[in-house]
Structures are given as structure tokens and as C-alpha cells.
Amino acid sequence: MESQSDCMYKMAKTILKNEEDVADAMAETVLVCWEKLSTLKENRYVKTWMIRILMNKCYDLLRKKELLLTEDTVSEADAREDGYGMAEWEQVLQGLDEKYRLVMLLYYVDGFKIREVSEILDIPAATVKTRLVRGRKQLADEMKMERGRTL
Structure with missing residues (x-):
């Protein structure tokens, strides 16, 4: 543990x-x-x-x-x-909806496989895949908006 x-x-x-x-x-x-x-x-x-x-x-x-x-x-x-020592992963994922944030955290940060994420969250594997796709899209959209603000 x-x-x-x-x-x-x-x-x-x-x-x-x-x-x-x-x-x-x-x-x-x-x-x-x-x-x-x-x-x-x-x-x-x-x-x-x-x-x-x-x-x-x-x-x-x-x-x-x-x-x-x-x-x-x-x-x-x-x-x-904010607490102390906010990690980089928190900063990247904080703007996502929780359902996407949890899936992306488990998959990308903690290294769980799609099947394992599915078991942990008690959702179908297809839902995990969908949330990964939508979470990545939401992150990409946020990055585009951020770039637009800095220009």
C-alpha cells in the first residue's frame, strides 16, 4: 500500500x-x-x-x-x-470536466490500461475510450484558446 x-x-x-x-x-x-x-x-x-x-x-x-x-x-x-506544491499534472488537468480528468489521470498519469480504468470507475471500456478522446479534445481546445489570448 x-x-x-x-x-x-x-x-x-x-x-x-x-x-x-x-x-x-x-x-x-x-x-x-x-x-x-x-x-x-x-x-x-x-x-x-x-x-x-x-x-x-x-x-x-x-x-x-x-x-x-x-x-x-x-x-x-x-x-x-490551491494547497502547497501544486503539481504540473494538476495544472494541465484542472480545466477538464471531472469525468474526463479522472479517466485521463488514471490512464496517462498512473499508467492504468483501459480495461483497468473501466474496472476502477465501473464504466464500460468504450466509455473510457470516448472520455479519453473527448478529454484530449477539450485540452486541445483550451490550448488553442490560450494561444489566442497570448497573441
């Missing part, structure tokens, strides 16, 4: 954006993985299994926050919290 901490951090940070929430989600994931390790049928799927648990924990945290906070109570400064 320790060897996957970078991958777990990137995934949680992509979903949650807040360092404290990322740490909570990672800690809860490690605990659940440790407790449920006996339910893993094949050791070769440990990374996929662990990432799926992490994503569920991240979405659980988001749902809890939505129940506790209304948009009126969230300050604009909190919504823009």
Missing part, C-alpha cells in the same frame, strides 16, 4: 482539492484495505481494488461536506484553495 501512496494522493487530490480531506480519504482507504484484505480474490488486482476504495471514500467525503455546508457558507477563498 505504501508503494501506491503517490498514485493514491494524485487521485484523491484530483477529486477533493483539499489537503486535509485528501489525508482523511487516504487514511480511511488504508484502514479499509487492511480490514478487507481477505476479500481480495486476486493479488494482481490490489492496485485497482485500492484505487476504487479510495475513490469511494473521496466521494463519501464530498457527500458529507455537501450535507454540512451550503454554498452560501463556503467563501470564495476556500473554493480557490
